[in-house]
Amino acid sequence: MNYTYRIYPAANQQAQMLAWLESCRRLYNYALRELKDWMNSRKCMVDRCSLEKEYIISADVPFPGYMEQKRQLPVLKETWTGLKDVHSQVLQDVIKRLHNTWENFRKRNFGFPRFKKYGQFKSFLFPQFKESPIVGHQIKLPKIGLVPITLHRPIPDGFAVKQVRVSSRCRGTQWYIVATIQSDVSVPDVPVHGRAIGIDLGLERFITSSDGSYVERPKFFKTVQSRLKVLQRRAARKQRRSKNWEKAQIKVAKLHHHIAIRRKDFHLKNAHKLCDQAQTIFAEDLNTVGLNRGMLRKECVDASFGAFLSLLEWVCWKRGVYFEKVNPNGTSQTCPNCQAAVSKTLEDRVHNCPECQYSTHRDHAAAQMVLIRGLDNVVPVDDGERKLPGLAVLSGAFCLDKWLSRKAQERS
Template sequence: MLTINYTYRIYPNTTQQTELLEWIETCRGVYNYALRELKDWMASRKCPADRCSLEKEYTIPADELFPSYHRQQNNLPKAKKQFPHLGKVHSQVLQTTIRRVYDTWEAFQKRGYGFPRFNKLGQFKSFVFPQLKNNPISGHTIKLPTIGKVPINLHRSIPNGFALKSVRVGSKVRGTQWYAVVTITSDVSVPEIEPRSPCIGIDLGLERFLMASDSSVEESPQCFESMQSKLKLLQHRAARKQKGSKNWEKAQLAIARVYHRIANRRQDFHLKTAHKLCDRAQTIFAEDLNVKGLRRGMLREDCVDAAFGQFLSLTEGVCWKRGVYFAKVDPNGTRPNCFAMVSKGLNVREHHCPDCRDRTHRDTPPASLRERVAAEMVLHRGLEPVSRQRLWENESACQVGLSGVDDLDRWRGARTSNREIGKPALYL
């Protein structure tokens, strides 16, 4: 079963926008109410059996069952009688909202931290139509249950053989831009992508966004830094408005549009860079970075602006679509630590390090050299397990990885230091 998500821009009219916003607020209330029942039941079981809490006590009977997904879903018809505004929302939309609570609850139990939080005003931004009888897309409109027909920018058609499964409607930029995420499925089997030549390793950094083992470079776009002055001016103006007034809402909308533009520019750069990599190679290796750890360091602002996690995720998706093998390797120890100084005259144009046995032109910038060597180390780490699994049986016997003779000469001669990584073994 193959499942793909397509995102389209939709353009509801004023009446439909008002109704969609009301639905989102109703779903937010249902989500918070279901989570409140769950948290109260959990809090009532924290107190020891022989004594009560000094702060507060939850008077929930001991024989009360756990508010599971099915119990809360069955309570929805009773809640509609008590709260008539719930009946305005499609019934399956409310059911998927309850399901959303328990998806976060199950994720919390799986990872052991991050208890689900309540959604404040403006934080709940989407809802789902899980089932649709017929294909709702016809021409340049999409028919949503109860909402009606909404214009859609169908920038790419749905492939033949795919059936539409569900539609998620979401808002951005404080409810002024609307999108429909269409989930399509097909009963086809996708073969696993196997590594093949040529291949490259990529090293991500802040000075340069990307350095590949084939010496190609992608400079960092610095999307946030380029718009920071304008964003600072808009935030300064918004701070002088009375909170909740119409002028304050307009100022907040202008700030949201700038943030949305920054996110779009960053995503566009990541997608274009991923396609460039796929144009040059059929196998790509990248570092498995600790993205959460990078956001806590001294350079957290630059790391968040670069969005390495989003780039790796988008690159993996682009590689899957284009049939390119993608894998992540351990990032520890990929940066060269040799900074030995070697004296030489002006007539000597080549730098030769006696410690790490590296050879390069003397005019090569040290930062570029370190990044290129790091990318080559990433490439070697990716090729080593692939060679052990003998996935290159279709290649000639003289090849190790993708260009065995060149790699062996490089590692035996000028490129390899005697480090923990070790030298590559020859698999013939």
């Protein structure tokens, strides 16, 4: 698990960490340049390569892999000013970070590593610790020293700090650490149990549950958009790279950070609220990338459905609640009462079934369909109970759902 804490380094420590970030950025770009040069020199046959546009590398030079580039670090430290000041394992992690991106590109066939511009490299990692670096209300970072930390929640008993990532936000004015903690405990998969609900995510109502409850969508970005527009206009009028320009950019970054933490706080509170309501949650497996590119992309990005689903899945795992995503196709075009197809446009906000006369809010009907599709994975048995592949018996709280009552009548 990862725990995030705010730290408050001194002025000299901030300058040192900013210098580390710049050295890591330059090393990342240097290693990526080696990788791209090696690839460009082997794009075509030797007798057909352009001697003017491509750097020709000998055929016996191996591919600059992770181990090969990591072995070059001691040599680079002798000629590269600034690398000696950075912790050796931090530099090794920079090379590892590049090759992780390269391997992901090879698997997905998209997302080729890019060069990092000034200010784009915002974190570095200490990959291992012999002892816990957190001592009281301070954290001891190698070569940096003791840094005050806001320990708003203690490290749980039985957990050890394995890694610490130092991250800068708001253009280097705010600093955080992400502590990776580990315990030698085997956590079993959460079985389906207790009361089940289905949820539907939307722009009118952020969350609509199958039991009829819903949560309105707060407009995090639009509420402060006018203020952001003023700050961006002031920043644009400043001379680029001047001190006043940097101050104006920091104000813009802090407002964006304020929007992000408000959104995350809203997501986290509602995730815990859903876990309080039920022990089994079904949600739509939305194509969030496609939604963020559609005609309502501004509202979808502001709502951040993908971040909420990821956070909800983590909260469910942490609290022992079963979570599963279902196919979202046609959930709003199907009647949850009789399974008839009821076509609706985006303007139709009420579900009226012409077959069974069932009427409810559009999002409520979609949430009920999500619950039905989720419960289709339940395997009925002959003893009158409903079991799942994990051999977990579902409790009688499912009888609160009309669909299960109807299914029980059909089986009888």
